[in-house]
């Protein structure tokens with residue numbers, strides 16, 4: 001594997017420790033000023049992939065390691081063993097190389113150098129694990145705080161399905177700029193989904209895919225593409241895209257011919273919206289502002305509010321989230337979402353529509369928010385989304401959509417989302 005492999009592995013180890021010991025998210029750790037700063041693009045990608053795979057299968061790795069350890073190893077050693085176990089049994093790395101690399105990693109760490117022999121012995125045993133035994137390991141469970149909430153909301157069978165979806169990871173979904181999913185799927189040898197996204201089973205490097213440079217598509221989970229489709233802007237219609245960055249939905253609205261004003265509080269994230277617009281040749285007005293303080297020049301007929309949330313619907317893409325967040329870290333978001341809904345409704349013209357969405361699996365960030373908003377605002381009503389691709393079991397009792405990672409299991413799943421459409425009567 002050479003120098004490159006060693007660099008990527010030790011970076012993956014730092015990422016694992018950052019998530020598991022310091023409870024930081026992968027997004028924070030891989031930021032430009034973060035842990036991977038000195039690595040080249042190949043090593044960065046490999047380090048992230050390895051760390052993500054290890055987090056996705058952590059419990060399974062621990063179960064395989066347990067019989068080979070007399071006592072629980074200290075965290076630094078445990079992470080080396082977990083990383084190599086997942087590399088060998090899940091990623092299919094050659095055992096000899098992965099074991100040697102783990103021994104080298106142990107030797108280079110102050111707290112682990114005395115245990116390099118143990119690493120060697122344990123991993124040689126791990127490498128003998130029959131593939132069927134690894135495959136038969138149940139998927140990683142969600143942490144208790146989240147599992148309990150999802151169990152009460154959606155039931156045990158759903159939780160089992162969601163955990164299986166998390167273990168399977170996520171395919172790469174693209175949104176075609178011209179809306180022609182069949183043509184793009186044909187070009188890529190991919191699948192056109194009924195909702196208009198294009199799904200690639202074996203993604204590879206995104207920037208090397210045909211059409212990237214010309215901005216013919218952008219990466220966006222199939223479920224994440226639905227709120228803008230439900231808002232369905234008319235040609236030339238003025239649309240407010242609130243909480244817009246990094247801009248997946250802005251691009252959809254602009255590509256549909258709307259006159260979009262995209263608002264986001266983060267200047268750094270807004271810079272990504274600008275980059276995405278430039279690559280795709282689309283236009284939107286960009287406003288960097290806190291939407292709770294900002295007022296549009298005139299009330300709008302169409303508003304999309306993609307509020308900040310726990311992102312618990314995206315765990316299959318971000319397996320670090322259950323380790324980095326907990327109930328206390330996400331609770332303050334609930335009140336903020338309610339404030340944002342009220343603020344967005346204050347910008348809505350009579351007869352106008354607001355699509356509210358979150359990439360969350362928690363009713364507190366979806367069903368509960370909209371039920372409470374309808375009670376607070378007598379002039380507002382729910383309008384059930386209508387589209388030929390909406391499956392009956394996606395609909396909630398209040399006429400919204402509840403999407404879960406265990407839906408479309410035969411197609412490769414979807415991110416979890418809640419999507420509701422509200423209208424101002426009159």
Ligand SMILES: C[S@@+](CC[C@H](N)C(=O)[O-])C[C@H]1O[C@@H](n2cnc3c(N)ncnc32)[C@H](O)[C@@H]1O
Nearest residue numbers: 243244245246247248249264265266290291306
């Ligand atoms: C779920 S993300 C939006 C994703 C985006 N709509 C897309 O499709 O690419 C939530 C966004 O809300 C922004 N945000 C958080 N608080 C905000 C506020 N008070 N005002 C405006 N934007 C805010 C964050 O910066 C973040 O970019």
